[in-house]
Amino acid sequence: MNYAYLLAAIVCEVVATSALKAAEGFTRFWPSVVVIVGYALAFYCLSLTLRTIPVGIAYTVWSGIGIVLIAVVGWLAYRQPLDWPAIIGMGFILAGVVIINLFSKTAGH
Template identity: 80%
Template sequence: MNYAYLLAAILCEVIATSALKAAEGFTRLGPSLVVVIGYGLAFYCLSLTLRTIPVGIAYALWSGIGIVLIALAGWILYRQPLDMPAVIGMALIVAGVLVINLFSRTAGR
């Protein structure tokens, strides 16, 4: 269940971060509310994961997966291109997340 909370935290953070651009410096109410509520839910869900998952592992997973999802959201929603170095860098991040999940004994299983 803790990984489900972590996934929820990541998804809320990705939604909130994606809405930042649409909020236009918090001048648009709807997207601004999405940002505030999304980050609030993200941090709440992240706090629930920390009951059993070490903070370093949880944050590494949150940030690694979040970076990739935000880059994909920017590419899809805002037509922000990704060049080859960006794709390679994100592939290395995904590889790091996989190493943590598959081989780390501190991943809180």
């Protein structure tokens, strides 16, 4: 269940960060509401994962997957290009998350 909370935290953070660009410095009301509510839910869900998953592992997974998803959202929604070094770097981030989850004894399995 803790990884379900972590997944929810990641999704909420990605939604909030995506809306942050649309909020235009908090000058647009509804995107600003999405940012505030999304980050609040993200941190709440992240806090629930910390009951059993070590903070370093939880934060690594949260930020690593979040980085990649935000880059994909930027590419799809905002037409922000991704060059090969960026794609390769994100591949390394994902590889690190997979290695932690498959092989680390501290990952809370």
